[in-house]
Amino acid sequence: MATAITPQKRSPWPAVASPSNTPTGSRAVHAPVLTGIDARARHLMPIALEQLVANGPVITDGAWGTELQARGLDPGDIPDLWNLARPEAVAEVAQAYIDAGSQIILTNTFGANRIRLGDHVPASQVPEINRRGVQLSRQAAAGRALVFASIGPTGKLLLTNEVTPETLATAFTEQAQALAEGGADALVIETMADLTEATIALEAAKTTGLPVVACMVFDTGKDKDRTLMGITPEQAARALTEAGADAIGANCGVGIERYVPVCRRLRNATQRPVWIKPNAGCPTVVEGRITYNTSPAEFAAHVPDLRAAGASFIGGCCGTNPRFIQAIAQSLHPTAFEDSTLARRGREGGQAQQGLHEPEDSTGSEAAPR
Amino acid sequence: MQDIKPLYEAILEGREKDAEALTREAVQSGVDPTRIVKEGVIPAMAEAGRRFECTEFFVPDLLLASRAMKAALRILGNATDPLGRVVIGTVKGDLHDIGKNLVAALLEGAGFEVIDLGYNVQPEQFVKAVQDKNANVVALSALLTTTMGSMRLTIDALKQAGIRDRVKVLVGGAPITQKFADEIGADGYGDNAAEAVTVARRCLAV
Numbered sequence: 001m002a003t004a005i006t007p008q009k010r011s012p013w014p015a016v017a018s019p020s021n022t023p024t025g026s027r028a029v030h031a032p033v034l035t036g037i038d039a040r041a042r043h044l045m046p047i048a049l050e051q052l053v054a055n056g057p058v059i060t061d062g063a064w065g066t067e068l069q070a071r072g073l074d075p076g077d078i079p080d081l082w083n084l085a086r087p088e089a090v091a092e093v094a095q096a097y098i099d100a101g102s103q104i105i106l107t108n109t110f111g112a113n114r115i116r117l118g119d120h121v122p123a124s125q126v127p128e129i130n131r132r133g134v135q136l137s138r139q140a141a142a143g144r145a146l147v148f149a150s151i152g153p154t155g156k157l158l159l160t161n162e163v164t165p166e167t168l169a170t171a172f173t174e175q176a177q178a179l180a181e182g183g184a185d186a187l188v189i190e191t192m193a194d195l196t197e198a199t200i201a202l203e204a205a206k207t208t209g210l211p212v213v214a215c216m217v218f219d220t221g222k223d224k225d226r227t228l229m230g231i232t233p234e235q236a237a238r239a240l241t242e243a244g245a246d247a248i249g250a251n252c253g254v255g256i257e258r259y260v261p262v263c264r265r266l267r268n269a270t271q272r273p274v275w276i277k278p279n280a281g282c283p284t285v286v287e288g289r290i291t292y293n294t295s296p297a298e299f300a301a302h303v304p305d306l307r308a309a310g311a312s313f314i315g316g317c318c319g320t321n322p323r324f325i326q327a328i329a330q331s332l333h334p335t336a337f338e339d340s341t342l343a344r345r346g347r348e349g350g351q352a353q354q355g356l357h358e359p360e361d362s363t364g365s366e367a368a369p370r
Numbered sequence: 371m372q373d374i375k376p377l378y379e380a381i382l383e384g385r386e387k388d389a390e391a392l393t394r395e396a397v398q399s400g401v402d403p404t405r406i407v408k409e410g411v412i413p414a415m416a417e418a419g420r421r422f423e424c425t426e427f428f429v430p431d432l433l434l435a436s437r438a439m440k441a442a443l444r445i446l447g448n449a450t451d452p453l454g455r456v457v458i459g460t461v462k463g464d465l466h467d468i469g470k471n472l473v474a475a476l477l478e479g480a481g482f483e484v485i486d487l488g489y490n491v492q493p494e495q496f497v498k499a500v501q502d503k504n505a506n507v508v509a510l511s512a513l514l515t516t517t518m519g520s521m522r523l524t525i526d527a528l529k530q531a532g533i534r535d536r537v538k539v540l541v542g543g544a545p546i547t548q549k550f551a552d553e554i555g556a557d558g559y560g561d562n563a564a565e566a567v568t569v570a571r572r573c574l575a576v
Contacts, residue, residue, distance in 0.1 A: 075516035157468065159430055221425040228468075230428025283515060283545060290515045290545075 047146065047185055049211050049246045053273045053312035057332055060104045060148070060277060060315030061097040062324050068093060068108070078120055080112040083132040090133070094140035100322035101329030104313065105145050106188060109133035109179060110152035113171040115163065127178035134182025148213065149184035151175055151201055152191050159229075165200055172204035180208035188213040188275075191252050191317075193228035195236060199243050206244050213275050213313070214240040215249035224258050225265075233262050237269035249275030252317045254282050255294060256302040260309050267310030276311040280319030292319025300327035307332070372401045374410040381414035381442060384434025390441040403449035407481070411442055415479025419564035422472075429468065432563070436475030443478070452483035453576045457499040458509040459491035460543075461520035466513035469543055472563040473509060480567045482507070493520070493527035500533055507570055510556075512543040521546075522554040538573040542566055 052058055068079050071089040082090050090108045097105050111117065112133060114126045121129070130149070137147045154171060156163035176187055187205040189212065192198035198214055205212040216236045220226045225233065237248045248270050250262050256278040266274045281294035299316065306314055314332070316324045329336075377396065380388035396406050418435040421427035427435075456477055460470045467489040478484045485503050487495055496508055508528065510521045521541050528534040538557040541550075551559035558573045560566030 155465070157433075159433055160471070220428065226425075226428065228429050230430060284547075 046210050049186065049213070049273055049312075052146075057307055057312055057314050058103045059101055059325060059328055059332065060275070060313050061102040061106055062316040062320035062322065063318050064093055064106070064108055064110070066319065067096065067321060078111060078117070079108055080110065080117065080129055080133065081120065083108055083112075083129050083136060084125070087132065087136055090136045091140050094137045096322045097325055098141055098145050100325040102315070102325050103145055104148050104315075105137050105141060107133040107137045107147060107149045107179070107182075107184070109175070110150045110190065113151070113154055113175045115154040115156060115167070115171045116152075127174060127181075130175055130178035131182035134179055134184045138183050146185040147183070148186045148188045149179035149182070151179070151187060151189045151205065153193065153197055153201075158194060158196055165196070168197060168200045169204055172201045173207060176201075176205045176208050180210055184210060186211040186213060186246070188215065188249075190215045190277075192216045193231075195227075195229065195231045195239055198236075199239060202240060202243050202245055211246040212244070213247040213249055214243075214245035215251045215275060215277070216240075217252040218250050218259070218262050219253045223261075224254050225262055233265035234269040237266045237272075241270045241272055245272060247273040247275045247313065249277070249313070251275075251277035253278055255279055256281075256299055256306065260302060260305045263306055263309040263311050273312035274310050275313040276306055277313075277315040277317045279317045280324065283319065294319070296320075296323045296327035299324050300331040303328055303331040372396055372399055374401075374406060377406065377410040377442065378414045381411060381435055381438045382417055384431060384438050386434070386438045386441045389438035390445065393442040393445045397445060403446045406442070407446055407449045411439055411446070411479065412481055415439055415476060416567075418479070419476045419567060423562055423564035429472065432472055432475065436472075436479065439475070439479050450481060453481045454507050454570065454574045455483045455485065455503060455505040456507040456509055456570065457485045457487060457496060457503060457505040457537075458511070459487035459496065460489035460511045460513070461517055461524055462490060462492050463520055464512050464514050464517035465489050467511070469513060469563070470509075470511035473511065473542065473560070473566045476563050476567050477509070477570060480571070482570065493524040496524050497527050497531045497533065500528070500537055501531070506537055506574065507540060508537045509540045509542070509566065509570070512541075512546060515545045518543075518545055518550065521556070525554055525556065538570075540566060540569055540573065 065079050068082060068089060069075060071092060073079060073082060094105050109130050112126060112129045114123050117126055134147060134149050141147055151172065154163060154168060158165065179187060187210050189198060189201045189205060198216060202212055202214045216227050216231060218225050218227055218233060220228050240248050248266050250259055250266065253259055259276050259278040263274055263276050280292035280299055283290050283292055303314060314328055377389060377392040380392055393406060397403060415435065418427060418432055422432050458470060458474050460467050474484050474486050485499055485505060487499055499505065500508060510524055512518050512521060525539055528537065540558040540560065541556045542560045546559060548559045558569035560569045
């Protein structure tokens with residue numbers, strides 16, 4: 001594994017701190033905070049994902065687009081542009097996930113490649129949008145969480161010659177380099193349906209020297225266990241491992257219960273840690289509003305299964321929000337949750353369960369981000 | 371009688387060059403183009419659609435088959451009268467066209483004439499195309515929940531132009547449901563690309 005650190009350099013990154021080491025104050029941090037995230041140390045050596053997950057699953061974050069919409073982003077507008085236009089709103093989303101217990105947060109850069117953004121901003125702005133995206137997440141994290149920068153698909157098909165491999169490689173390399181310059185701890189390639197595009201993105205991301213998580217979206221076929229292009233978890237895991245991914249994953253999709261078997265199959269097909277970020281079920285339209293049918297509590301009820309299936313990183317995708325992350329944190333770290341949060345919330349008026357059982361809804365997200 | 375089976379297989383397996391060569395060969399040896407379409411092209415695309423529907427085929431298989439089909443149809447020209455004339459597009463505000471392309475390919479493969487307006491198609495563009503091409507089906511696609519509303523706007527525009535009754539409106543796409551189709555007054559809804567063909571045929575009774 002190219003980005004593994006040598007044993008003697010291991011000490012700066014104990015995987016998880018005990019709850020007593022977590023920052024205190026008004027903010028509720030429900031899960032242990034990953035420690036040892038020292039900017040100077042990070043420049044010396046990239047983090048090692050396998051060591052990060054050695055003590056159990058690490059909690060990632062939830063959806064960004066719908067959270068930005070809750071802060072005024074118009075449905076149909078491009079979230080990535082808010083890194084420059086409304087940075088305070090982007091920082092708020094990052095902050096909300098950290099407060100909810102995310103140990104890793106992503107960045108508002110999912111669509112920030114020049115192929116997607118090309119029609120909306122001058123090409124010269126693309127690197128800046130990516131750098132700002134990472135900086136906003138890093139500032140919000142303030143050392144309490146790692147920042148894994150998001151790279152999504154271009155939306156163009158290689159198969160129909162809508163785009164060439166060279167154009168993809170150029171776009172992904174530009175984005176990955178900018179994300180690295182912004183100070184990302186690792187890169188996450190997400191929501192890929194085409195294994196060729198995923199591999200090109202992975203190769204581009206590897207040029208930064210950062211660890212790379214490579215994820216695909218399994219939402220097609222009788223058992224919803226293939227990508228749109230027909231790729232199975234085994235095919236994805238083997239090809240992406242071979243191409244040098246440091247973790248392999250599945251995100252988006254049709255709900256957390258479908259990702260339990262997908263997780264197990266990824267786990268069995270690679271030695272790398274497995275990253276899982278499912279949707280909160282399938283979107284349905286109720287009175288013109290998009291509703292996801294899974295509540296945080298229902299979502300979290302599958303977290304033990306996901307853990308048993310070998311997931312090392314757990315978070316949510318479309319339709320999830322900070323309350324889902326809280327519910328995941330509570331499921332993975334019940335003791336920490338009871339000791340600190342429940343007690344504190346109890347003192348503040350017994351609101352610890354607030355929101356955990358309500359159905360989720362949000363407006364204007366993509367039904368399937370591809 | 372020349373065997374059409376190799377052409378059928380070339381299309382189904384997405385071998386564009388073979389499909390093209392076999393079609394040319396058949397035409398040159400005097401096979402009736404209508405027979406080539408009816409016994410080769412249409413059954414091949416129907417089988418491709420069937421396999422897609424029961425998930426034996428995935429998007430790449432269908433795209434390759436449709437590419438091979440188009441190579442054959444380029445040589446055959448208008449060998450058969452179309453079942454109907456379809457104006458298809460992804461609605462205003464939506465830039466996703468994979469699903470729409472699959473539906474267009476299967477409709478064409480089933481014997482419809484397809485006028486593809488592309489993506490981010492304004493309601494007025496649909497109206498104009500229906501008028502100019504004398505189409506009798508309008509097929510609307512949307513992948514985004516945020517652009518589903520453009521389907522209603524398009525139907526409204528057809529009404530305002532006084533041509534709503536001349537066409538059957540079909541809708542489809544990831545967030546679309548039968549219930550939504552009924553709400554906006556569409557004539558048909560297809561859950562997948564293969565079903566879109568069935569629905570189009572049912573609406574026109576062909």
